[in-house]
Amino acid sequence: MARRTSRTPSRTAVPATCPCGLSADYADCCGRFHSGSAAAPSAEALMRSRYSAFVVGDVAYLVRTWHPRTRPEGLDLDPGMRWTGLEILETEGGSAFHSTGTVTFRASYRGGSLHERSRFERVDGAWVYVDGEFLD
Template sequence: MSRRKTRPRTSPAAAPAVTSGSPCPCGLAAEYGACCGRFHTGTGGTAPTAELLMRSRYSAFVVRDEAYLLRTWEPGTRPETVDFDPGLRWKGLEIEATTEGTPFHRTGTVTFTARYVHGGEPGAMRERSRFTRHEGAWVYVDGDVTEEHG
């Protein structure tokens, strides 16, 4: 998930309260601490598949974990910072398709729709994200936003 549009730099609003025991924002039936939170803290190693990396990156956008997002971005396409829009709240993730991206692959894609509310208006963003292995771990390379409406 890129959301790399240029916007004026503003101080991010407080991230939504997500605790270790909260439902994981990625949509899997697990608590945040046992799901994406373990990747964010590093206690669960690295995501073993491109889909799990996608889910953990979505959750990192929800909780505004810039360090994790930058750490899981391919160095050649990684921005210097992540610009969180203080008026945007992520509301749900739906994985639509995956290609490759298993522990046995070097590359993979994940197509997803992420729902959000921005300035009180609901919207959705659809992206086909590309992933690769870097030093053995899955990283986000880039993505094509094929649809955005609000």
């Protein structure tokens, strides 16, 4: 779910219901991670919040939650991309008792879907996205 370039688009309207697929208001779910008032407690929560950041166009959050060794200098999000849903297929590790974790997911968009296994690590106690492998 990452394209590396330097253009930063403006954010889109913030939804009332969280785009991550959990039944909660955006502000009480991923919005609190985006604002910095809370940190994602697990790799899956970070995955969900990063998906939501793609939906609302929060480039700053995406960069902030990317591992320093793999983080791009900038991101170019396609303003025409319309994400329509997230399905978590599998999680391995990634809890409070782990230092690494993987999340396999399918993110749907208008016209198709993206199937990826993402790797996460803790850096200074916070979960960050390392990289991902596209799956068929």
